[in-house]
Amino acid sequence: MFEDLFKKYHELNPNVTIELIPTPIGGAQIQKFQSLLASGNPATIANLDAGTILQYKDKFLDLEPEKAKYEELTKEGAVEGALLEGKFLGIPWSAQGYGLLYNKRVVEEVIGGPFDPSTIQTRDALEDLFKKIEAAGKAPVMVHGADWSLGAHYLGLTYSLQSDSVDENRKFVDSLMDGSVTLADNPQFNGLIDTFDLLKKYNARKNDPLVADYNKDSADFAKGDAAFYFMGDWTWAVIGTLENRDEEFGLIPVPISNNPEDFGNTQVAYSQPKLFAIDDSGSSAEQQEAAKAFLEWLVTSQEGQEAIVSQMGLALPYKDVKVTSTNVISNAVEQYVDQGKVINIGVINYLPQDYWSMTGASMQKYLSDIIDRNALAGEVQAYWIDQARK
Template sequence: MKNTALVICSALLATSLAACSKNNSPSASAGQTQEAGQTQPAAKEVKLTFFNTSAEVNSVFEDLFKKYHELNPNVTIELIPTPIGGAQLEKFQSLLASGKPANIANLDPGTILQYKDKFLNLDPEKAKYEQLAKPGAVDGALLDGKFLGIPWTAQGYGLLYNKRVVEEAIGGTFDPGMVKTRDDLEALFKKVEAAGKAPVMIHGADWSLGAHYLGLTYSLQSKNVEDNRKFVEDLKNGKAALSDNPQFNGLMDTFDLLKKYNARKNDPLVADYNKDSADFAKGNAAFYFMGDWTWAVIGTLEGRDKDFGILPVPISNNPADFGNAQVAYSEPKLFAIDQSGSSPEQQAAAKAFIEWLVSSEQGQDAIVTKMGLSLPYKNVKAKGTNIISDAVSKYVDQGQVINIGVINYFPQDYWSKTGASMQKYLVGKVDRKGLADEVQNYWKSYAGK
């Protein structure tokens, strides 16, 4: 999907998942014995509404609601659809204003944070989900330290690679662990170039440059989101200077390398997402700074290569530096439960449905196979076709990820404003100091806000 971009433009075991789904056969009925620790289904008739901002999978959710009703006849779930892209927040706000909010909402974390007083604090459910989810998934979903939304999909990004192109260039099997530093990456780029291929593709859109690339600056300060929030506050108040920051300068040194070997360097701002993705998939570039969501384009292409993977973006020549072995990882959508207008019975039924959705075979299959997304949960047996997402999962399983959750606290325009500055840098209209000044001034404009 390009959903990470959409998220950013509007704006990650004691009981196995398999065990949780044993009793979720079509013959199951409300009130039957549940697995230990699993939320009980509704004992009396309950109607729920579900507000969905992942509009491209509305029909999959509706099929899930029907399946859940077959298993739990006392629970009926109605979809409140939203259009793809626009007017989603306005519709959510109108429901709140009407006094008839959706019982369950699938929202960007930043929106949940904005309306945090309207949602149920799910801290009593936290320990259960920490057992079900992959390491760090629940922590990555916390907003102001509270568990207000349950993660259900995860995405990662970094330097995607086309395995065939890289292996032809090096004359052997490629092990991504070979690239531990910036110099390692450049040595590989030189081999690719010598083989007659473009080493790397930079997508010149502001969301890719401002949110995904430059945005790493804020997440690389610390593994702790609260420390990263403090760094941004220090930028706003002039207590930290971006131009002196080692993570920023390391990222930009690597960006200079990407610029040098960019397949689009003659016209870097064209930013044709479909063409860039297709050219990479067909072997016209060995690497591509992008995320696993690009599989929505790549996966359906005729004549594409078959094998792809992902590398972290190296930010220094010290392999031990945080970021050199980790890929960026986020949970772009969370399920939140309303507390402003929902009854206790509706809240309990909503909890049970969400747990079923992420832990049952039916729910997992729908999310992974039909939606084509990655679940941040353990022991998921459903198999999707997204090879890049599978590659990201290997880093997640090893705990080698950069939690980019600090972006949930950013102003809505951060990616477009700082992305425009990055575009200037990409085409040489500002130097490193000019870029740092523009980005710092952006943050200073939010001092005290």
């Protein structure tokens, strides 16, 4: 899709040629970026995790002169969420949300009528619904056992639920590292794990929780084998292409307590997982200006929006989106965004690159009942204390 966009842009601007440098998912992307940087021939534009851009902040162009323009173009909070230590180093282009996805047909067949997601604002309300679903002979929830889902998306909420301020959440992580905060005593951590215990109990994969077949988990949920699925709107890339799947899906937050007023019980996790950064270590001024022009075209033009929203199924955090998304889960996320009911998970941009894999391994042990809660808290805290020594 990007190659097609590059060709289209070249037709419109014959003096600009854009070459795609593809990379596999995961660490290979960072390795390719690092190798190009080391060779003295960096890519002019890099599509990277915000944390990676922050790590190499001195290699990227400060986009402060572009900031006001993008504040006008994007939805409220989009640019603020992209700032890295106060600097505008990457242009937001996609947004993702996650929580408990639900298969509308399955849930409504069980309850015998329309499902109002706002009725689930506490852990007890969620369990009551799970009981009804189980009694109807359906699996209440799918828990994907991969380390990235458990470590980054689930346990990672611990760091974002402390406050609605990224700076305050960074201070919390610092407190974990210096030992002044004990994770085992933290109410948000314990609330999350209380809810995780509920997810474990009703997990469709509880007999073999670490199979972690992402395509199968997503397909089984889409076809009604589980009513809920802890996952994000990105799974539409799998679900949207399936035959004989259900049509309607939605999203509810992960409740962490029995008090509807507690932060997180009515908000969904939301982030801009990738940003477009422009090289300032080996690219010419002419290349940089061409990059700025292309990126603006990408997020504002009919062609760019059609590719990102309609074909890729992603959400653009922009005000004037000219195309309608086919991603019904992303559309559900946007309803929370438009109401301001989101958890800003921007603290993850400041976390070590291995935080999710290391703590995700501990979550896998907990999911498999190899360790108990105290041991889980101890392992995660030990990870952060070890980070303080580096």
